[in-house]
Amino acid sequence: MNEPAETTEELNAEQQDAWEQLEQIVAAKDSEAARSYLKELPPGEDARVMAQLSDAEQHEFIALLNDEDAARLMESLPEIQAGQFLSTLPPEKAALIFDEMNSDEQVDLLDQLTEEQSEAIIEQMDPEEAENVRFLAQYDSQSAGGLMITELLSFEDSQTVDDVVTELRQNAEEYATYNVQYIYVINADEQLVGVLRLRDLLMAPPGRRLNKMMIANPTSVLDSTTLQDLQHFFDSHPLFGLPVVDADQKLVGVVRREDVEHAGEEQAGRTFLRFAGIMGGEELRSLPLKIRSARRLSWLSINILLNIVAASIIAMYEETLESVIALAVFLPIVSDMSGCSGNQSIAVSTRELVLGVIRPRDWFHVFRKELGLGLVNGIALGILLGGVAYLWKGNPYLGLVIGGALALNTLMAVCLGALIPLILKGFKLDPALASGPILTTLTDMCGFFLVLSFAQALLPWLT
Amino acid sequence: MNEPAETTEELNAEQQDAWEQLEQIVAAKDSEAARSYLKELPPGEDARVMAQLSDAEQHEFIALLNDEDAARLMESLPEIQAGQFLSTLPPEKAALIFDEMNSDEQVDLLDQLTEEQSEAIIEQMDPEEAENVRFLAQYDSQSAGGLMITELLSFEDSQTVDDVVTELRQNAEEYATYNVQYIYVINADEQLVGVLRLRDLLMAPPGRRLNKMMIANPTSVLDSTTLQDLQHFFDSHPLFGLPVVDADQKLVGVVRREDVEHAGEEQAGRTFLRFAGIMGGEELRSLPLKIRSARRLSWLSINILLNIVAASIIAMYEETLESVIALAVFLPIVSDMSGCSGNQSIAVSTRELVLGVIRPRDWFHVFRKELGLGLVNGIALGILLGGVAYLWKGNPYLGLVIGGALALNTLMAVCLGALIPLILKGFKLDPALASGPILTTLTDMCGFFLVLSFAQALLPWLT
Structure with a gap:
């Protein structure tokens, strides 16, 4: 057993490691220290640190980060916490942070804001990003369309393994941020006709045409498929992602297992709160x-x-x-x-x-x-x-x-x-x-x- | 609105589609029909169908399936339901089904049984499978060791991209059942020294050595890491899997994001039940x-x-x-x-x-x-x-x-x-x-x- 005095000291030291240290960084307006602080924070600790800061301190801290780091931070916070924070930022600043996020995270977080707030932010966003967000926002957030990402790799069925590998090598940098598990094969009308796993490409002879080796008529879901149906599907199928098509069979996105499971967890959390009589949205103690x-x-x-x-x-x-x-x-x-x-x-x-x-x-x-x-x-x-x-x-x-x-x-x-x-x-x-x-x-x-x-x-x- | 009569008819037809049809198959001892019935069941429906059958009918149904189909069925049922069913089978039959499962599923389901029951089954299993299960069973089921799979791809650091691709092409069939996202690089002492993504292999020149292109000193976890720490890790890192090492830095397995999230869901379910005063394990109404x-x-x-x-x-x-x-x-x-x-x-x-x-x-x-x-x-x-x-x-x-x-x-x-x-x-x-x-x-x-x-x-x- 430790002596009590020692334990208290250890506790204090640990607390110092957390948000008190951050308060010093914020007070000193030290941008470099803020970035390295975030980087060294243990996983999961960021949510707690942000919860302890006052609104004003949170703003000062975000001002010390570049937009990309701020976007990563927002993505790693619980959605309700990130949404609450973003709603207090000026729309121009919030839009810069949104521009750096993945499409599904953008939609999830806009979902946490009022209609007005999210419209004000979208108007300030990069026009291309804004159009994509508007397209995704039309979907129910608990449907395949609302859960999918639009960053995917698709090739026409007449191309060869070599075409794909060459394209991947040439654009390695762009695709580095993609979470690519499957390559989707479409026809001239942009309709989904097949799917390939990355490893199939590795194991196949380079000259083969995609339509000769693809899994034809792959399983896909309509953009209106519900979260519960997606959960059942992934429960019984060992896949990482599922292509999403619209009513014309056109490929519009990919819904990934991890996003479905994440949405399921979020829903379970809300169910638990409702069970105990917390309604009309989640409650965090940082709310007014x-x-x-x-x-x-x-x-x-x-x-x-x-x-x-x-x-x-x-x-x-x-x-x-x-x-x-x-x-x-x-x-x-x-x-x-x-x-x-x-x-x-x-x-x-x-x-x-x-x-x-x-x-x-x-x-x-x-x-x-x-x-x-x-x-x-x-x-x-x-x-x-x-x-x-x-x-x-x-x-x-x-x-x-x-x-x-x-x-x-x-x-x-x-x-x-x-x-x-x-x-x-x-x-x-x-x-x-x-x-x-x-x-x-x-x-x-x-x-x-x-x-x-x-x-x-x-x-x-x-x- | 439908007329009441029509709705009742529809309902009856739907019920007929589910377990009553199965009762007929079981009564007729029709092995072929049993297999195609399982295949055509909507996702998630299998748990419900099994819950409606009596113990005797469940046994007769399993007897109609081959061991591999029975294993797939067990894997798709909720763990408590599969465990309860397996505990009523003779150990010899249960062992044949276990032999066809993935290593992490084997351990999860054995965890649902009493010490005695699981020992009786392991003794009847294929000796190699049994040894692997005994190795995995030493870990706490809510730790990295208990959650990891041992089916992984590892290569020595002196090998080249071409070595790997050739090996993959030659053994395509064996690796087809692997869920390969990463390739792990080890040294002569079997210690983990690097990691490669499949797509890195695709995008790299064939002659390059693994130790020249691998991500060196990759993030790994000790086999004793808790579920909660793993959840925090995957929350803040966009990875599909994480190598697991023992105290000597030897690579012993891979813990996958999906297994961690699945374990988290199972735990949330138990937490919910305990919150309402259901203790000492989950309750299903099919329990005595x-x-x-x-x-x-x-x-x-x-x-x-x-x-x-x-x-x-x-x-x-x-x-x-x-x-x-x-x-x-x-x-x-x-x-x-x-x-x-x-x-x-x-x-x-x-x-x-x-x-x-x-x-x-x-x-x-x-x-x-x-x-x-x-x-x-x-x-x-x-x-x-x-x-x-x-x-x-x-x-x-x-x-x-x-x-x-x-x-x-x-x-x-x-x-x-x-x-x-x-x-x-x-x-x-x-x-x-x-x-x-x-x-x-x-x-x-x-x-x-x-x-x-x-x-x-x-x-x-x-x-």
Whole structure:
């Protein structure tokens, strides 16, 4: 074990390595130091460093970098963080940084801005880059068109292996920034007719024509293909990229495995936040308090209404509650425990939906599976809590009321929790957003009702 | 809109296309039909089809496939589903299927089995494959060694471009199943000294020596590098793969971007399930009821104890509650709303930790950010619920008790929710697992205490 003093010193030294050092660089306006600082930062550390700087310091830091370095930095930050930063820059400066980015990154980041902000930036961009961005921006960002890159290598089918190799050698510098895994073969109408892997070129005799060796009629996707379909495709096909064609079979871009997986990760992050009631976009703590508070409250204010509706059941049984005040102790336990049991079912259904193991129409299969589990767990938990109630007040009827209510409510929560995500998904709603609140409102109401109505029925034996 | 009858028919036809058709194939023992059925199944559909078959039907279906097709099927299923299925096969049959898999898939699936089961299968495998698996199995599955593949291309540094191209052309068939993006250059001691991209070979003059054109001292990782470090690395470096070396700098494998991202997705899925209280491994509904029930109960039984502890605060104030029975209506609302507010903070902290925007030692920065938000949201929610309480009973003091308690408890929940994941992470515990229950136990206790102690203090004005 280190001595405490030493540990603290080490921690301080480490912190010094991070953003405090950067603050000194910014204060000294040292451009050279800023560049080498960025270069030596451990991977993943840049996001954290930027989050710690104030808005003004961030601007001063970016001013020290050239546009290309600034573009690399923006690309490596989480999209929401980069978008937030770019929205605070003057459009002329932002446009210079955008000009240095890859086409798919440009579109992703513009997607983080308001319509107005992104239009102002595009107007200031290099005209050729701007046209390409406008072309890509017409696509839904969660579709093949929105995910694809337009930097690709295509050759006509009448060319030979040697033509390709010569062209590659001559333009080695330009293509160096391309992520080339496949070469696409098109006909005179720019329609996709074949595909070649780089290694096929290496292993083939130089004089062969591309149409003699290409994989003809290659798999391709329409520009409108959804992210989920792309994920399923890459899950079951060991490819690095997939050509994207428009309705006329013309080659318009390439969607790469890494971009699909990255988009899937971003989506999973948003799903997770929505599940916990963060809506209307991601939240980072560097966002202004007004926006953060409003976004969280928009969800909490719905939730408080649902809670009041559920608790009004208790208000209807005030007299019963007054006679057996011990019930008030168990009401929150029954409602919370049923919520937990139901949430487990929601999680398993959501996960199975994502894995593709179930579809909404499999609801009866799911219901049958949960019925048995709800019975077993309901009885187990009912005996446990009923036993506690009995031992506490020495009244077996109190145990019966509490245990019976929890058992029945658990059974209901487990089945409902399993089915709600399927129903929402069947109606094309987002299961992550709505499943939790719907479930807990129902289980709260039902739990309060079961405890209090059982108590009313057995009132003579409880008092 | 379709007429209902038509929609039902369409649905039935679709279902027929899926597993019912498969049941017929299995019943008819039609090997040819089984193979073409698998081939024509839409991507992602195979997991669902297998989940719908009974264990016996699954066995009969696999018996209809050759070992290679069975291996491809296993590779495309979610790991837990494939592992569960393989564990029910006789080890001799499972070993034949394993022999046909890629090295990293072998290890991933063996990881899903018990020590005993996997040893029984390895003993029956092809001796060479078995040795390789034993070598890989020594690594933690969430480390570079556990994620890497051993199928790679390496050449000595004294060889030329032509040597490599000739070798590739001669063994084109063997390498066809390799996912070759890079060629690794080693010295006479098998130590990694350089790396080449396939396209560099294409663009270089044939006679050049590898050590004259390779990228020398390439980035590599130790076999013990963690998944998280690998994720950070690939996030900030546009590479497809990374060579893995042992402590002697010997090249032992390649870890590919896709495997790291796949492992990250699997981990995110488990995190999501743990967050909702599914522990001790993933749950699929095809698992036996006994295991599913036990896994869920293990978490629920902890939760019920925490709930009882929290509710015991209510029991201590039974007399106050008896005098102002309306309080019983608000206790579950206050505890549930504070839980929601705290969960939002947990989600944002967990997300920021994953994105690398914060680290545990940034706790003071996080606390300061949440303090303002907790005040704003606490006051807003307090006024709302306090207003409802006042209007319902016409007693301003009841409104004051309820509103004040909710405001304070929200402030506490928001700050605690933000800090708990950081603290757990700082102690190397899993924030997804423990943050929720710790938070709700604390906010329940504190919420009950605030409502009831405020009420006791203002009792003369409440009755």
